[in-house]
Amino acid sequence: MTTATTHSHGVPTNITSGTRSTNPADFEPISALQEAWRFTPVAALAVLEQAEFAAASVTSEVPATVAVTTASHAGAFLPADRLGATTRSRTAEATVVDIPRECVPDTPLRLGIALPTGLPSYARVIVNAGAHSQAQLEVSLTGQGSGGVIVELNLDAGSQLTLTQLTDLGDESVAALHVPAFLQRDSVLRSHTLTVAGGVVRVVPTVEYQGPGADAELAGAFIAGPGHHLEHRTLTDHAVPNCRSHVAYKGVLGGQAQQPARSVWIGDVLIHANATGTDTYELNRNLVLNEFARADSVPNLEIETGDIAGAGHASATGRLDDEQVFYLMSRGIDRTTATSLIVSGFFDDLLAQVPSEEMAARVRDRLAEVLA
Amino acid sequence: MSTLEIRDLHVSVTADGGEREILRGVNLTVATGEIHAIMGPNGSGKSTLAYSIAGHPKYTVTSGEVLLDGENMLEMSVDERARAGLFLAMQYPVEVPGVSVSNFLRTAAAAVRGEAPRVREWVGELNEAMKSLSMDSAFASRNVNEGFSGGEKKRHEILQMQLLNPKFAVLDETDSGLDVDALKVVSEGVNALQQRGNVGTLLITHYTRILRYVKPDFVHVFVGGQIVAEGGAELAEELEASGYERFVQQAGAAL
Numbered sequence: 362m363t364t365a366t367t368h369s370h371g372v373p374t375n376i377t378s379g380t381r382s383t384n385p386a387d388f389e390p391i392s393a394l395q396e397a398w399r400f401t402p403v404a405a406l407a408v409l410e411q412a413e414f415a416a417a418s419v420t421s422e423v424p425a426t427v428a429v430t431t432a433s434h435a436g437a438f439l440p441a442d443r444l445g446a447t448t449r450s451r452t453a454e455a456t457v458v459d460i461p462r463e464c465v466p467d468t469p470l471r472l473g474i475a476l477p478t479g480l481p482s483y484a485r486v487i488v489n490a491g492a493h494s495q496a497q498l499e500v501s502l503t504g505q506g507s508g509g510v511i512v513e514l515n516l517d518a519g520s521q522l523t524l525t526q527l528t529d530l531g532d533e534s535v536a537a538l539h540v541p542a543f544l545q546r547d548s549v550l551r552s553h554t555l556t557v558a559g560g561v562v563r564v565v566p567t568v569e570y571q572g573p574g575a576d577a578e579l580a581g582a583f584i585a586g587p588g589h590h591l592e593h594r595t596l597t598d599h600a601v602p603n604c605r606s607h608v609a610y611k612g613v614l615g616g617q618a619q620q621p622a623r624s625v626w627i628g629d630v631l632i633h634a635n636a637t638g639t640d641t642y643e644l645n646r647n648l649v650l651n652e653f654a655r656a657d658s659v660p661n662l663e664i665e666t667g668d669i670a671g672a673g674h675a676s677a678t679g680r681l682d683d684e685q686v687f688y689l690m691s692r693g694i695d696r697t698t699a700t701s702l703i704v705s706g707f708f709d710d711l712l713a714q715v716p717s718e719e720m721a722a723r724v725r726d727r728l729a730e731v732l733a
Numbered sequence: 734m735s736t737l738e739i740r741d742l743h744v745s746v747t748a749d750g751g752e753r754e755i756l757r758g759v760n761l762t763v764a765t766g767e768i769h770a771i772m773g774p775n776g777s778g779k780s781t782l783a784y785s786i787a788g789h790p791k792y793t794v795t796s797g798e799v800l801l802d803g804e805n806m807l808e809m810s811v812d813e814r815a816r817a818g819l820f821l822a823m824q825y826p827v828e829v830p831g832v833s834v835s836n837f838l839r840t841a842a843a844a845v846r847g848e849a850p851r852v853r854e855w856v857g858e859l860n861e862a863m864k865s866l867s868m869d870s871a872f873a874s875r876n877v878n879e880g881f882s883g884g885e886k887k888r889h890e891i892l893q894m895q896l897l898n899p900k901f902a903v904l905d906e907t908d909s910g911l912d913v914d915a916l917k918v919v920s921e922g923v924n925a926l927q928q929r930g931n932v933g934t935l936l937i938t939h940y941t942r943i944l945r946y947v948k949p950d951f952v953h954v955f956v957g958g959q960i961v962a963e964g965g966a967e968l969a970e971e972l973e974a975s976g977y978e979r980f981v982q983q984a985g986a987a988l
Contacts, residue, residue, distance in 0.1 A: 683790070688827040688877075691787050692841035692893060693815035702840065706831025706876070 381439040383450055385410070388443035397442055400625040400657050402590055405561045408481055408507050408535050410447060417482035417508050419456045422471040427496075428459045436487045437543050438513045444537040445565065448509030452485035455513075458498075462491035462517070469497040469717070476504035476534060485511040490520040490548070497523045499717050502538060505531035511539045516548035518572060523551040525717040529727075530559035532588060538564045544604070546572030553715045554581040554610075556591050557727040567596040570604040570636070581610035582711045582724055585622035585654070586731050592625040595643070599636035606630065608643035611711055613704055614654035615731035621653040626676075628660045632669060640670035647678040648707050650700075650732070701732050735802050735818070737763045737901045737933060742797035744778075744785045744958075754795070755781045757958040763901060763933040770944060770969060771937045773955030774977045779937045780824060782955070783905040787821040788814050801900065816845055818900030822890040822907045829877035834889070835859070837877045838896060845897045862895045865925065867918050884915035891922035902926070903935045908943035920946030941973040956984040 380388055389395065391410075393403050421429045434455045440446040458470060474484050490496060500512055516522055530536055536559055542550050556562055568577045577597060585591045597606035608628055616622030628643040647656035660674040681700060689699035705728060715721040744756035755778045763769050773779050785792045786799055788811040799806040806814050829837070838859065843849040850858070860870060866888045878886055887907050894902050904923065908916055924947060926932055936947060944952075944966070952969045954962040956977065961984050962968065 682827075684827045685829050687789055687811060688823070688829065689837070689841075690811040691815055691821055691823075692837075692897065693812050693844035694840055695812050695844065696810075698840065698844070699812075702832050702837070703829060706829060709831035 379441060381441055383440060383446055385443050385446040385450055388446060391443055400627075401563060401592060402561055405535050405590075406444065406537075409444060409509055409537060411481065413480050414451055415480040415482040417484035417510065418475050418477075419484050419486060420473040421456065421458070423458065424466040424468050424470070426461065426464050426466055427470055430457050430459075431455070432457050434487055436485070436513050437515060438511060438539070438541045440539070442565070444509060444563070445511070445539045448483050448485065448511050448537060448539065451483040451509065452511065455485040455487050458486065458488045460488070460490045460494045460496045460520075462494060464491060464494045464496070466496050469499050472498070472500045474500065474502050474510055476502070476506040476508040476530065476536060478504075478506040482506060482508040483510070484508070485513070487513045487515065488522070489515045490517060490522045492517040493519040495521045497716055498525070499720065500524065500526045501720070502526070502528045502536070503530065505534060507535040509537045511541070514540070514542040514550065516542065516544045516550055516575070518546045519548060520545075521549040521551075523716055525553045525715055525720050526555065527720045527723060528556040528559060528562055528564065529723065530562060532558075532560050534559045535561045536563070538562070540564070540566040542566070542568045542577065544568060544570050544572065544575035544577060547574040548572070549575070550577040552577070552579050554579065554593065555715070555720055555724050556581070556583040556593070557724055558584070558586055559589060559591065561590045563592045563594070565594045565596075567598065568606060569598045570601050573601050573603045576605040578607045579609075580711055580714060582708055583610070583612045583624060584724065584727050584731055585612065585614045585616065585624045587616045587622065588620035589616070590623045590625075594627040594629070596629040596631070597641060599630070599632045599639045599641065602636055603638040604636070605640040606643075607641070609711065610645045611708060612645070612647040612656060613707065613728065613731065614647060614649045614656055616651065616654050618653050621655065623655050625657045626659070628674065630660075630662045630672070632662075632664045632666060632672065634665040637666055637668040638670055639672070642671065642673045644675045646676075646707075648681060648704060649678060650681055650704075697732065701729065704728060704732060734765045735900045735933065736765075737935075738798070738800040739786070740798040740800070742782075742785065742799065743795045744781055745793050745795050746781070746791060747793070752793075755958050756785065758797070759958070759960060761953065761960065763935055765900065765931055765933050766927075767951065768927060768934045768936060768947060768949045769951045769953060770949035771935060771953050771955050772939070772941070772969065772972055774981060775939065777955045778958040779955050780905055781958075783821055783903045783935075783937055786903055787811060787819065812844065815897070820894050820897055820899035820902045822887075822894055822902065822904040824906040824909065826878045826886045826890055828879045830879055832877050833873070834875055834877055835873040838873075838893065841893065842896055858896070862892055865895075866892055866922050868892065883910040884912065887911060887915065887919050888922070891919050895922060895926055898926075899932060901933045901935065903937065905937050906939060908938055908940060916943060917946060923947050941969050944969045954980050956980050959984070
């Protein structure tokens with residue numbers, strides 16, 4: 362089997378003009394025939410729709426200036442896919458994190474969400490970054506079980522929020538993670554999505570611009586190990602003028618013949634007619650370590666105005682470069698170390714930006730595991 | 734003293750679905766302290782010889798031996814050959830994005846020496862070697878060969894050679910594409926290592942120019958995958974005056 366790579370400008374997904382609902386019954390049953398699910402092993406998702414479910418635990422560690430409460434909060438998120446609606450409908454209560462106006466916490470806000478084995482479990486977090494606040498947020502998603510999680514980010518005017526989000530699940534885990542962000546005027550989101558392990562993981566980070574001058578950078582690093590399916594679908598939805606989005610995801614695929622690794626990256630960018638002055642760029646690079654792995658990469662740009670500052674994309678999937686390996690080995694470096702240096706180098710620019718040392722270290726450790 | 738013996742080496746590549754023999758019985762012995770120049774026209778198989786000795790997977794050795802002090806290099810992996818004391822300075826060094834020169838050099842030095850150099854001593858050693866090759870210290874924090882000029886790439890190769898201190902160095906057209914200043918710096922680097930007295934050098938080149946700065950003890954003319962003539966430095970002078978034509982014609986008549 363050869364490594365398959367796609368770089369197609371697929372059918373526009375038209376997410377904003379499709380169904381939006383918190384009720385899963387409003388969506389068609391999940392099927393691989395639908396564009397939104399055509400890369401996903403849909404049979405595995407059944408566990409997320411079984412009737413019985415539990416609440417996932419959410420732990421928090423925040424500075425005193427930040428309030429964490431549990432409340433029946435509607436939130437702003439209106440799901441655009443069936444799993445988003447399933448998670449939303451199963452999380453009437455949310456963990457609400459309020460960062461007051463102009464608050465600049467001196468330590469990161471840490472949230473831990475665990476999916477235990479047994480019934481699929483669900484959690485919803487709402488983070489409200491007050492106007493002109495500046496905060497660092499770290500969210501980890503761990504456990505050996507399955508479930509759905511929503512992390513909603515509301516950035517008020519002029520706020521700056523940096524999110525580092527680590528997904529580190531079990532080989533049998535099936536998880537749907539939605540990270541919808543709503544950006545008011547002049548707010549700045551810096552997000553680092555690190556997905557290092559999980560049987561079937563589908564991460565959907567979305568940015569809706571609700572005020573001009575907002576700026577979002579979505580960086581992502583994923584490592585697909587044996588039998589893992591890691592899927593990321595980003596959407597930046599430019600509905601107002603003069604906003605910026607920069608999406609950069611890099612993936613490494615390991616695995617083996619019996620348990621191939623699989624990744625999917627879909628980068629949707631919508632620029633509406635009135636979103637003049639938009640500046641957007643998206644990139645996905647994948648490094649496959651063997652011929653059994655498969656990476657799909659599909660950038661979709663839908664542009665309704667010609668009056669933009671820039672719109673670009675790049676997508677490439679490649680094998681480990683034999684000439685690079687030979688060069689390092691010809692200097693006495695063994696093959697495993699040489700491969701590790703090259704693959705670490707591939708991730709280096711992304712990991713260097715990750716504010717959480719601990720989470721970046723976990724990515725490096727996981728890389729070493731997959732390369733071993 | 735060490736010896737590198739190449740005995741009746743035959744090497745093929747797979748190209749366009751067929752096997753093509755490039756080296757057709759190469760015999761050569763290099764001893765510590767010696768500089769051997771291998772000179773030949775384009776397509777004569779000079780680079781194939783260099784890469785075959787280093788163990789590049791593209792080349793298949795169909796018969797023959799490469800012995801370093803009696804040990805068969807051909808049974809070793811690429812990294813084992815380097816640790817046994819072989820160094821290949823490449824004509825086209827590869828870019829390795831995201832891997833810094835300092836990390837690369839220290840990892841290589843640790844592998845070849847069998848233990849990681851102590852940080853403080855290593856920094857001094859590296860700075861001194863870089864200074865001797867007129868390299869800026871900022872060089873160490875750049876990514877391996879990424880965005881390097883032709884001259885920088887070749888200096889970087891010679892820097893590695895000095896730090897890894899091989900028993901035998903194979904320089905594959907290290908002189909090509911260099912301006913006179915860079916050629917002098919690179920030549921001084923080669924001579925400095927040679928003067929330590931514990932290396933044998935195989936200098937592969939198309940041009941006689943570098944031989945004004947690096948004096949060979951032996952000159953071998955390489956045509957059609959074989960050594961067709963051998964001599965001292967005077968042979969290089971003859972090549973300078975009359976080119977490879979005579980040797981190519983003779984080889985053509987013999988084949």
